[in-house]
Amino acid sequence: MPTSRILAAALLFLLGFHNAPAQAPSPDRVIVDTDIGDDIDDAFAVSLALTSPEISLAGISSSWGDTALRARMIDRMLCETGRDSIAVNAGVPTRTTTTFSQAPWARAGIARTHGDAIAFLLDQIRTHPHQLTLLALGPLTNLGAAIDRDPATFRQLRRVVLMGGSVHRGYGVSNAPPEPEYNIARDPAAAQKLFRSGVPIFMLPLDSTQLKFDEAKRSQLASVSTPLTDSLEVLIAEWSRSSHTPTPTLFDVVAAAYAISPETCPMTPLHIEVDDKGMTLPTEGSPNAQVCLQPHPEALFHLLMPRLLHQHMTGNKVCVARSVD
Template identity: 35%
Template sequence: MSTSTLSAPQSAPCDLIIDTDPGADDLVALLLAMACPAELNIRAITTVAGNVSLGKTSRNACLAREWAGREDIPVYAGAGRPLVRKPVHAAEVHGEEGLEGVAVHVPRQGLASGSAVQYLVDTLADAEPHSITLAMLGPQTNLALALVQQPGIARGIKEVVVMGGAHFNGGNITPVAEFNLYADPHAAEVVLASGVRLAYVPLDLTHKIITSDERFRQLAAIGNQASKRVVGILDAYVKHDMDLYGMPGGPVHDACVIAYLLAPGLFSGRRAHMTVDSREGPTFGQTIVDWYGVLKRPANVLWLNDGDAQGFFDLLSARLARLQ
């Protein structure tokens, strides 16, 4: 069972829904995605409570859209709390407003009418089979609620790419759990059980794609408003992980999902069997990956565990340069 580099994307644009809880790294991911209309046809952005409350994640998603000059993309607000557990947020990492390092304000354009969950149900029910990709940058609550309401919508999904989980790396909110899975493991179980094609972008990968002084200089050299915002956001955001882990730089977790959709050849991993622990106790929210296939169970996720860090920052720099 070998680890392999993934193939190049197809030339046709990817029909994409981004489900997100901005959050600093979500904001970078959104700007990266919205800078690439030829490759990513973003149908909508759906928001969920996670890094901060739903009102703030929804406002921040609308700000990202405004800053990217992409107010053609609708933003739908979704679930304000997890399926079962009590809500948990990460203001100590992302700041009280979810975006440290930049000034936030009331967006020019507000939310689309209707809920994110109903939007997912309606859109995926009407979609051609296996045609729409979902980038899940926060807790998976919205998609889980949609699948519970109408399980048949799984047929419209081409792939779900999740930023979440940890195996070899260890967790970032408990010793074994990554935040997005810890915030709603029951939702992750629903998505996993639906049979949709899943790729996971875990801490195993994102902790290898980290900032450096040279990479900050590379981003700053772009010189437009988008790069200034990204540098400001990341400069504030990465300090937490650098202090916690003693790393020389900090990860840009969610942007790795968008980079995978744009340039999968930057990343490598393998298909494996994964389960999520939703039992109360010290392993709550843990992702258990049978990396070596010892259980002889069918693989149900593509688990990405390595990537080209400089290639990621080169891609991010080139695409941010397209924005204002």
């Protein structure tokens, strides 16, 4: 072939390559570990994960307390929204004094057998090394158990995105001093194992997660009827009746939003030590966590609200047991 024709063919190839449509990035593979059913923020966080194409949910695991009933609640959420192909596993059961505010809705779901959350997590890591995000929205007992069972495999997680801790701010008003945060304080030993594991940690503490789902947003949610919004409306009512609180705080939603869109909560590298009371103390040393100290609320609600309001999920199965135990 003459040189001129070779050059022309090469030029056409390069032009075609340059003009080829860019392929969309494949969604991040995520497992959600949640103590859903006590506070209402877990239900919002799971709803956001279900409506976000940026992530592919490999599974949802229950953590802390009555993990069997929590898994049953997750089953019902997935059934109601037509997403029951997602694997549901039960974590380590524990004793707890926290009220399971959404237990009536959970118990009305169909009882199923669930696998071991720890075994499922480790198997997924082995199958997808350095590709899996663990979104931890509850006490860290399941994570501690996975580290105990197979620390080398656990270190092959891509990252842990964690709602937990209190760096400069405690619960309530913005100038409240730091204090042991619930998820860390329930199992400080597990948190210590995580922060010493070497896995990349992206931490969303009380400093950045106390955003309110105010009355205007609740009215927006109530204006739409879909399987997802109808489920959330009932769960909000059960939580509000039990807690005597009208306004949800979206702790876990901030962590879920970060896993989907990092622009919602910029990170600062810190070295975090966890003490035996569950304090997460910033100390001298090489950073072992990226920590969001100040969220971008507008970006978060810009992400959250359209996904809750405009996702037309369709549940097409019977999701409620004939008799409630």
